[in-house]
Amino acid sequence: MSIRQPDRHGVWSAWRVPIEPLTVDQRGTLDLWLLHCPGAHAAWSYWGLSLLHLRPLKGESRPAFKQYPDAEYEVLSVALDPDYPPNPDDAKTFRALHPIDFALQFHGIGDVNAISMIEKFVELVVAGRLSPDTDYRSRWQELIWGSVEHLTTGHPVGSA
Numbered sequence: 001m002s003i004r005q006p007d008r009h010g011v012w013s014a015w016r017v018p019i020e021p022l023t024v025d026q027r028g029t030l031d032l033w034l035l036h037c038p039g040a041h042a043a044w045s046y047w048g049l050s051l052l053h054l055r056p057l058k059g060e061s062r063p064a065f066k067q068y069p070d071a072e073y074e075v076l077s078v079a080l081d082p083d084y085p086p087n088p089d090d091a092k093t094f095r096a097l098h099p100i101d102f103a104l105q106f107h108g109i110g111d112v113n114a115i116s117m118i119e120k121f122v123e124l125v126v127a128g129r130l131s132p133d134t135d136y137r138s139r140w141q142e143l144i145w146g147s148v149e150h151l152t153t154g155h156p157v158g159s160a
Contacts, residue, residue, distance in 0.1 A: 003088060011128030012037040015088030017048075028052045028064065030073075031115050033122055034088040040131045046080040047101065047132040048094050049125075051118045053111065071105035073114050075121075075144060077132040101134040106144050109151045117147050 006013035017032040031051040038045040052074045054064040064074075080086050081095035109117070121143065124130035130139065149155065 006036070006088075006126075008122055008126045010126040012040070012126050014122045014126050017088055017091050020091060027057050028054065030111055031118050032091060033118075034086055034094070035122070035125055035132050037125065037131060037133075040133050041079065044079050044082040044097065046082070046086050048076075048078050048080060048086075048091075048096065049118070049122070049132055050076045051114055052076065053114075054105070067103075067105045070107045072107035073109075074103055074105045075118065075140065076103045077101040077134075077140070079133070101132060102137040102140060104137070104141050104144055106148050109148055113151050117144070117151075120147075 004015070007016045008014040013036040015034045017034050019029050019032055029050055029052055033049040035047040035049055036045055037047065052064075054066055054072055054074060056063060078094075078100045079097040081097055084093065084095040086095075087093040106114075121130060121140070124143075125132060130136065130143070
């Protein structure tokens with residue numbers, strides 16, 4: 001299998017993955033990335049990073065799970081099974097390991113800003129400054145909340 005060149009490359013690599021929902025729940029996906037971060041974990045090197053909206057979906061039988069009532073978006077990081085190499089052009093090749101690394105929710109910035117925020121986080125990942133592994137969950141939460149605070153109030157919060 002030939003893999004196309006990464007969309008972002010530095011210390012680590014990232015590919016934007018075409019969104020082709022396989023289930024009703026996956027229709028809420030706004031952005032999806034395949035991250036290759038060798039050395040971020042001893043046993044695997046690929047992660048899927050997704051941005052989901054939590055709005056009701058037509059045909060959905062149940063509402064999205066919200067960690068708090070105003071949640072509008074969720075960033076989800078999941079390590080991928082190293083025995084099944086993922087193809088960045090086919091999300092069906094992603095075999096998630098369980099439990100997931102993190103699922104973090106936020107609100108108040110709109111789809112365009114949420115996608116832009118994730119793109120900036122991907123840049124931090126490829127620069128080797130942010131890992132998608134579960135050990136970095138608190139750093140992701142700090143960055144998400146700080147970015148949302150900045151986008152909604154205009155006040156700078158912390159630095160990446």
